[in-house]
Amino acid sequence: MICRALRRAIIEQALEPGAKLPEDSLGERFGVSRTIARYALGQLASEGLVELRRNRIAVVVTPSWQDARDIFDIRMDLERLIVRKIAGKLSGSQIARLKAHVEAEREAHDGPNAVSIRLATEFHIMLASMTNSPVLVRYVSEIAYRCCLTLSLFSRPHSSECGISEHIAIIEALQDGDANKAMSLMHSHLDSVANRALVEPTPARGRDLLDVLAPYAEEAT
Amino acid sequence: MICRALRRAIIEQALEPGAKLPEDSLGERFGVSRTIARYALGQLASEGLVELRRNRIAVVVTPSWQDARDIFDIRMDLERLIVRKIAGKLSGSQIARLKAHVEAEREAHDGPNAVSIRLATEFHIMLASMTNSPVLVRYVSEIAYRCCLTLSLFSRPHSSECGISEHIAIIEALQDGDANKAMSLMHSHLDSVANRALVEPTPARGRDLLDVLAPYAEEAT
DNA sequence: CTCTCTTCGATTGCATGCACTTCGGGCACG
DNA sequence: CGTGCCCGAAGTGCATGCAATCGAAGAGAG
Numbered sequence: 001m002i003c004r005a006l007r008r009a010i011i012e013q014a015l016e017p018g019a020k021l022p023e024d025s026l027g028e029r030f031g032v033s034r035t036i037a038r039y040a041l042g043q044l045a046s047e048g049l050v051e052l053r054r055n056r057i058a059v060v061v062t063p064s065w066q067d068a069r070d071i072f073d074i075r076m077d078l079e080r081l082i083v084r085k086i087a088g089k090l091s092g093s094q095i096a097r098l099k100a101h102v103e104a105e106r107e108a109h110d111g112p113n114a115v116s117i118r119l120a121t122e123f124h125i126m127l128a129s130m131t132n133s134p135v136l137v138r139y140v141s142e143i144a145y146r147c148c149l150t151l152s153l154f155s156r157p158h159s160s161e162c163g164i165s166e167h168i169a170i171i172e173a174l175q176d177g178d179a180n181k182a183m184s185l186m187h188s189h190l191d192s193v194a195n196r197a198l199v200e201p202t203p204a205r206g207r208d209l210l211d212v213l214a215p216y217a218e219e220a221t
Numbered sequence: 222m223i224c225r226a227l228r229r230a231i232i233e234q235a236l237e238p239g240a241k242l243p244e245d246s247l248g249e250r251f252g253v254s255r256t257i258a259r260y261a262l263g264q265l266a267s268e269g270l271v272e273l274r275r276n277r278i279a280v281v282v283t284p285s286w287q288d289a290r291d292i293f294d295i296r297m298d299l300e301r302l303i304v305r306k307i308a309g310k311l312s313g314s315q316i317a318r319l320k321a322h323v324e325a326e327r328e329a330h331d332g333p334n335a336v337s338i339r340l341a342t343e344f345h346i347m348l349a350s351m352t353n354s355p356v357l358v359r360y361v362s363e364i365a366y367r368c369c370l371t372l373s374l375f376s377r378p379h380s381s382e383c384g385i386s387e388h389i390a391i392i393e394a395l396q397d398g399d400a401n402k403a404m405s406l407m408h409s410h411l412d413s414v415a416n417r418a419l420v421e422p423t424p425a426r427g428r429d430l431l432d433v434l435a436p437y438a439e440e441a442t
Numbered sequence: 443c444t445c446t447c448t449t450c451g452a453t454t455g456c457a458t459g460c461a462c463t464t465c466g467g468g469c470a471c472g
Numbered sequence: 473c474g475t476g477c478c479c480g481a482a483g484t485g486c487a488t489g490c491a492a493t494c495g496a497a498g499a500g501a502g
Binding site: 039042043046048067070071073074077078081085133134135136139143 | 260263264267269288291292294295298299302306354355356357360364
């Protein structure tokens with residue numbers, strides 16, 4: 001499925017924010033017609049990963065700092081809801097799957113940064129899927145993916161060590177059924193990620209002219 | 222835009238859950254080609270309002286009772302987040318717009334039930350839009366629209382009087398900047414709507430064979 | 443040398459065509 | 473009367489064609 005492939009390419013930064021996505025190039029690359037490529041772009045657009053401008057080439061979105069704050073805010077809330085829902089209700093095999101995933105994260109720790117970010121993200125999606133709430137899964141996936149984009153835009157190289165140990169702590173709290181502890185752990189986990197990432201409203205010097213002028217352009221619409 | 226028109230038709234129950242939506246009929250009705258109709262169906266599907274089955278006619282979704290609970294749960298959380306964000310931060314004109322909307326709700330109170338449900342829903346979306354968070358707006362819109370569907374499926378004729386007074390109380394709490402009070406008001410407001418609506422997991426006798434067997438059918442996929 | 447205008451290639455928006463799949467009615471048969 | 477089968481009609485999945493639109497390069501003027 002071309003949609004999934006594209007999504008992953010965006011998440012892993014193979015396609016950087018701002019990258020152009022012409023329909024026929026995509027179609028040719030994936031061996032399908034423009035129709036399919038166009039449909040995939042529509043999907044990705046509705047997930048907030050690509051920007052569709054009328055009569056112009058679609059591009060990978062470039063999240064603004066403001067967007068990033070918004071998204072992290074909502075993410076906090078949703079993920080707290082998730083841990084509250086599943087604390088103490090996970091089966092043994094579910095716990096095992098979570099632990100296995102964290103193990104994979106540890107193994108990928110020395111690999112490429114984009115992969116470790118993707119794995120960390122997938123941990124959260126895995127938690128969401130254990131609520132058996134399709135809507136929750138969709139929203140958290142979407143938001144988490146967009147956080148990926150943001151992280152790789154604003155943050156310095158991701159030091160994922162602490163993230164991994166925090167994931168383990170969360171699993172333990174969930175296993176013990178301590179919802180409050182799990183919620184506060186999740187909260188501080190996301191908070192630390194956000195604070196590490198969203199250090200400044202963009203350095204503002206040395207950036208692309210386009211980026212610098214973006215806020216002014218908005219106002220002149 | 223055909224997408225908006227369709228959405229509204231679904232919300233207002235002009236198209237009941239389960240109604241078939243063939244691409245060419247839609248296209249013909251709206252004076253566009255299948256391509257456009259198909260695109261609209263895709264959008265609506267990604268919003269969870271229509272169900273797209275491969276090689277088969279698209280239909281308006283029929284939310285299950287379990288779905289309904291899920292959605293209400295998430296809605297509670299999101300709307301609490303919203304009132305927390307905007308409590309005490311609304312401008313005079315924003316307050317005025319909210320009050321005007323409630324007034325419109327009151328006027329429509331004697332009209333068709335579907336319209337008053339739609340207006341009540343739009344009140345919540347209006348609140349969301351005042352957070353200036355596009356993601357929040359999208360999610361709450363989506364969830365609220367799906368709640369519309371659910372309400373008209375499960376609830377007996379909506380007695381909207383109490384809903385209106387609760388909306389007013391929420392506006393006042395927001396105006397006073399009392400975030401906690403607004404959050405608890407919103408919570409109990411949604412809770413009462415949910416409890417009034419989601420009375421039973423479906424009466425289970427006298428229902429359509431189809432509905433009764435739905436849970437079993439899921440499992441057999 | 444720089445700025446502006448114009449023109450042409452590149453790309454999207456949308457409609458249509460064709461092959462494949464599903465649905466539903468009629469018919470034979472138990 | 474109920475059951476299974478078959479075939480035409482209807483509908484979707486996808487590719488392609490054509491017109492409209494955008495943007496970048498090149499020509500021309502200052």
